[in-house]
Amino acid sequence: MIEKALKGGRGYWTWVACLLMVIGLGVTAFARQMTIGLGVTGMGRDISWGVYIAQFTFLVGVAASAVMLVLPYYLHNQKAFSKIVIVGEFLAVSAALMCMLFILADMGRPDRVLNVMLYPSPHSMVFWDVMVLNGYLLLNLISGWAVLGAERKGVAPAPWVKALIYISIPWAFSIHTVTAFLFAGLPGRHLWLTAVLAPRFLASAFAAGTAILILLTFILKKVAKFDAGQEPRLKLAVLSSYAGLANLFFLGTEFFTAFYSNIPAHKHSLQYLFFGLEGHAPLVPFMWFSLITGIISVGVLLSPPLRRKNGALIAACIGIVVSIWIDKGMGLVFGGFVPTPLEAIVDYMPTATEISVTLGIWAIGLLVLTILLKTAIAVKTQK
Amino acid sequence: MNQNRREFLKKAGLGALAGLGAAAGLFPAFALEQTDMSNFSDKPVPGKVRWGMLIDTRKCLGNCKECIVRCHHDHNVPDFGQSKSEVKWIWKSGYENAFPTASTQFQNPEVLERQVLTLCNHCTEPPCTKACPTEATFKRWDGIVSIDYHRCIGCRFCMAACPYGSRSFNWEDPRPHIRELSNTYPTRMRGVVEKCNFCSERLVKGELPACVDSCPEKALAFGDLNDPNSEIRKLLAANETMQRKPELGTLPSVFYII
Numbered sequence: 001m002i003e004k005a006l007k008g009g010r011g012y013w014t015w016v017a018c019l020l021m022v023i024g025l026g027v028t029a030f031a032r033q034m035t036i037g038l039g040v041t042g043m044g045r046d047i048s049w050g051v052y053i054a055q056f057t058f059l060v061g062v063a064a065s066a067v068m069l070v071l072p073y074y075l076h077n078q079k080a081f082s083k084i085v086i087v088g089e090f091l092a093v094s095a096a097l098m099c100m101l102f103i104l105a106d107m108g109r110p111d112r113v114l115n116v117m118l119y120p121s122p123h124s125m126v127f128w129d130v131m132v133l134n135g136y137l138l139l140n141l142i143s144g145w146a147v148l149g150a151e152r153k154g155v156a157p158a159p160w161v162k163a164l165i166y167i168s169i170p171w172a173f174s175i176h177t178v179t180a181f182l183f184a185g186l187p188g189r190h191l192w193l194t195a196v197l198a199p200r201f202l203a204s205a206f207a208a209g210t211a212i213l214i215l216l217t218f219i220l221k222k223v224a225k226f227d228a229g230q231e232p233r234l235k236l237a238v239l240s241s242y243a244g245l246a247n248l249f250f251l252g253t254e255f256f257t258a259f260y261s262n263i264p265a266h267k268h269s270l271q272y273l274f275f276g277l278e279g280h281a282p283l284v285p286f287m288w289f290s291l292i293t294g295i296i297s298v299g300v301l302l303s304p305p306l307r308r309k310n311g312a313l314i315a316a317c318i319g320i321v322v323s324i325w326i327d328k329g330m331g332l333v334f335g336g337f338v339p340t341p342l343e344a345i346v347d348y349m350p351t352a353t354e355i356s357v358t359l360g361i362w363a364i365g366l367l368v369l370t371i372l373l374k375t376a377i378a379v380k381t382q383k
Numbered sequence: 384m385n386q387n388r389r390e391f392l393k394k395a396g397l398g399a400l401a402g403l404g405a406a407a408g409l410f411p412a413f414a415l416e417q418t419d420m421s422n423f424s425d426k427p428v429p430g431k432v433r434w435g436m437l438i439d440t441r442k443c444l445g446n447c448k449e450c451i452v453r454c455h456h457d458h459n460v461p462d463f464g465q466s467k468s469e470v471k472w473i474w475k476s477g478y479e480n481a482f483p484t485a486s487t488q489f490q491n492p493e494v495l496e497r498q499v500l501t502l503c504n505h506c507t508e509p510p511c512t513k514a515c516p517t518e519a520t521f522k523r524w525d526g527i528v529s530i531d532y533h534r535c536i537g538c539r540f541c542m543a544a545c546p547y548g549s550r551s552f553n554w555e556d557p558r559p560h561i562r563e564l565s566n567t568y569p570t571r572m573r574g575v576v577e578k579c580n581f582c583s584e585r586l587v588k589g590e591l592p593a594c595v596d597s598c599p600e601k602a603l604a605f606g607d608l609n610d611p612n613s614e615i616r617k618l619l620a621a622n623e624t625m626q627r628k629p630e631l632g633t634l635p636s637v638f639y640i641i
Contacts (some may be wrong), residue, residue: 037573038537039554044467048542048552108537108552108574115517115536126516126540187510187631188546265484341548342480342501 001149004378005371011223012374019367026360029353030105038108040353046340047348049333051358052106058208058329059095059102059365060133060179061201065209066092066140067172068239074165080235083380084228087216089144090372091209092172096137098365103130105357125182132175139168144372152379176201183336191269191336194257200250201328206243207298208324210236211317216373218314226377230308237313241301244320248294251327272345273335280345283334286326294323433507433526434581435608435636436595437615437624438500440478442602450500450594450603451475454579457593458568461553461560470551472579473502473594481639484628494641500603502594503528503549503579504627504635511541511550520576526608526636527581535575542576546631550578608636 008016033040043050069088072078104110121127143164150157180198187193214236217228258266271277273287297319306312334348350358454460454473461470475498479487487495505528512520512528519534520541542550556573564570568584571577582592590596595603606615619638626635 037553037555039468044554045469045551046466046548048539103538106538108539108576109535112517112534112536115519115534119517119534121516121518123513124516124540125514126538130516182540186514186544186546187633188628189543337543341546342476343483344480 001145001152001375001379002371005374007378008374016367016370019363019370022363023360023367025356026358026363029356029360032353033105033357034110038106040351042348042350042354044346044348046344046346047334047337049106049337050348051329051350051354052102054329054333055358055361056099056102056106057179057201057333058325059099060176061205061324061328062209062212063092063095063099063133063136064172064176064202064205065213067169068206068210068236069213070165070172071169072235074162075169078235080229080232083226084213084217084232086144086148086376086380087220087228087373088213089140090369090376091213091216092140093137093144093372094365094369096133096140096175097368098361099133100137101361101364102358105361125178125185129175129178129182132171132178136168136171136175139164139171143168144376148376148379152382173202176205183332188341189336190265191273191332194254196250196253200247200254203243203246203250204324204328207240207247208321208328210240210243211320214240214317215314215321218310220373220377224374224377226381233313234307237301237307237317240317240320241298241307244294244298244301247324248298251291268339269335272338273331277338278345280338280347282347282349283331287331290323290326290331293319294327297323431609432524433608433636434505434586435526435606435615435638436502436581436592437604437618437638437640439602439604439640440497440499441640442600443500443598444497444600447599448475449597449599453593453597456563457565457582458580459557459561459565459570460577461557462562463555463560468554470553470557470577472551472577473500475499476501481627482625484630485625499639500594501547501549501627502637503581504547504633504637505579505581507634507636508632510544510546510631510633514540514544516540523583525583525586527583528578529580529583530575530577532569532571532575532577537574537576539576546628546633547635550576552576 066088073081183192184197300316481499606613
């Protein structure tokens with residue numbers, strides 16, 4: 001079936017070539033990082049996680065959001081999603097793959113990664129995260145591929161595929177819950193030490209992930225003449241708007257708890273992110289841009305006449321993705337380290353090497369997604 | 384696999400082992416280091432010992448850095464000359480940095496200006512060992528939180544989990560940055576986490592930790608916190624002491640007299 005990804009027009013191959021070039025850049029940068037060490041990144045003793053872990057966190061959410069198509073389609077028989085369920089599953093596969101690559105890129109000794117399996121440590125959330133992420137990737141790849149293969153032959157999928165799909169639904173919630181637990185169980189990191197982190201992760205994931213799915217349907221319509229139709233897009237827009245609303249609500253509760261209780265340690269990270277702390281305010285413009293864009297985008301998606309206009313829908317989806325990417329892919333991870341356990345305020349700035357590796361991993365994910373979707377659409381449009 | 388080949392490999396392997404053994408005998412320098420069993424004869428009962436330290440901040444004054452210099456020398460701690468990649472096992476922090484939740488209002492200004500020695504607390508409930516996905520960092524039978532540098536994957540979860548900033552990561556190869564190589568403790572490689580080990584390599588020889596040993600003011604006391612008759616327990620009973628961030632429930636084994 002994969003051979004279908006080898007047949008494409010000029011535009012397709014240009015896109016693949018561009019991705020390969022970015023991957024080449026990333027590999028070169030990674031080689032430098034492997035030679036010199038993680039010292040080539042902007043990370044340091046105080047801000048010991050940076051862009052890599054932040055991208056990982058954001059992308060786990062994107063992976064989990066496939067459930068926003070799988071759940072209504074398989075549990076509630078929402079036929080409108082029949083054409084694009086596979087898009088969600090394959091997006092989950094590529095996002096989960098990127099997550100693992102980002103973890104690998106962040107490791108000091110990637111050559112020892114199998115130690116996680118050799119010395120299983122159930123008390124460590126990383127152990128569980130590795131388990132659920134790998135499982136989720138396999139569940140989506142196998143079930144998506146099997147359903148597609150059956151469709152190609154014009155038969156119904158084998159019964160075991162249904163079982164895998166049903167398992168993947170709670171599994172999607174588990175991957176992002178465990179990812180939140182990576183952060184939420186650490187004493188002394190007050191931005192993360194909050195019970196609302198896991199629900200907020202899920203809300204922001206479902207908002208940004210479904211927005212990405214909507215954008216993907218527009219891209220596929222334009223470049224592959226594959227139209228999922230207006231109905232599933234609008235349904236996804238409604239899902240995204242409510243998830244986005246929940247995310248904003250959770251953020252509001254964080255502000256209330258921190259500032260009404262007036263406990264300094266609870267306020268510090270939020271102050272650093274949104275107002276600046278002791279003269280350090282590198283993320284303030286980003287966070288306000290994220291907040292305002294998020295509010296406007298959710299507003300547009302909530303309004304039926306606005307979301308029916310394709311232009312407004314696309315703009316709102318881009319807005320929600322950018323907003324949540326800044327919030328989760330930057331603020332949450334960097335801000336959690338400030339102030340440090342010894343009350344120092346240290347700013348973090350990613351280096352060119354770090355950004356190149358990041359772009360390379362995104363390009364690998366996009367390439368895998370391109371190949372998988374190319375195959376899927378070739379099968380779906382073969383008649 | 385061919386039977387003859389298997390036989391050959393077996394014999395070759397045995398031969399190589401015998402050769403190595405003979406070489407070790409002939410050249411003592413090649414032999415694996417002998418374990419001095421007498422070091423373990425007074426081994427404390429597992430689970431009953433909890434090593435602890437008491438730092439008298441009243442005596443630890445000025446710019447004295449004897450303990451830091453000695454520790455960092457003995458443990459081959461590299462000096463990168465900048466704070467981003469810094470590796471440190473023991474260092475001085477401002478009073479308010481070391482005790483951010485302690486009361487500072489109307490506090491004696493002399494106390495607020497004190498520089499406090501900070502190091503790994505060897506917590507009884509260590510958040511770092513819980514976060515480690517490979518058991519590379521673990522709590523020993525004597526309460527020391529230790530690291531296996533050969534198992535650490537460099538994920539830095541323990542660093543995020545430590546509420547005291549006690550852990551350092553080797554962002555680059557540390558070996559070229561060691562000022563004067565010491566043969567008292569192994570060097571580390573790039574990409575692993577390290578921190579104070581309460582001088583477990585000295586304790587096993589019956590010696591006090593290097594920092595305690597080198598302090599000219601005798602400001603540091605060291606001993607078994609689980610032994611009610613130990614010197615450290617008597618000092619703890621006789622003085623008003625503090626632990627860092629006690630509200631987190633980590634139960635640090637490093638105490639401070641203010």
